[in-house]
Amino acid sequence: MNIPHIPLRLFHGSALPDLTSLKIAFAQNNTPLGPGVYLTEDLLVAGCYPYRKGKIYEVEVRGNRSYVINLDEPFKKQTFEARSSIVKLLHLAKCEISFKDTLDARDIIEMTISKFTKKERNLHLAQLGIWMIFGTLRAMETSGLSDRGIQYVILEDAAIISVKPYIKQVAPTEV
Incomplete structure (x- = not known):
């Protein structure tokens, strides 16, 4: 990653x-x-x-580099800690997906938009230990x-x- x-x-x-x-x-x-x-x-x-x-x-x-999410990289290429935080975010939003390994981290995180505003989502990510997200727009x-x-x-x-x-x-x- x-x-x-x-x-x-x-x-x-x-x-x-x-x-x-x-x-x-x-x-x-x-x-x-x-x-x-x-x-x-x-x-x-x-x-x-x-x-x-x-x-x-x-x-x-x-x-801690382990708590950074590269939005442009696939879920499976994230660190263990970042993947765990993303999965916990999905559970908080009551979003279940079975094909997350094939998607970019950004696509998975954006699936929570029906449950959370961007502000709420970023607050949850921070509470889960993620201190930085990065990627191209x-x-x-x-x-x-x-x-x-x-x-x-x-x-x-x-x-x-x-x-x-x-x-x-x-x-x-x-x-």
């Missing part, structure tokens, strides 16, 4: 100029993968959000440059180790 090396250094763009922390409680509900702190590896994507006075922030996240969920690449969604505040303004590193030849 393709889980990134932890800790991760990612980026977050915000219209707010002086963030010192990011909290799940302030996350928007109408986001493609549900509420959480959205991060990216791509500075161009993060740069879509600061608007006039905002900033790009460098965010370090850390957690589907064509119907994207709105352009701001949604390209892998979206990392943090579901647990404790996973966010540091938030600081991003300072572009300038090569000596650029000075």
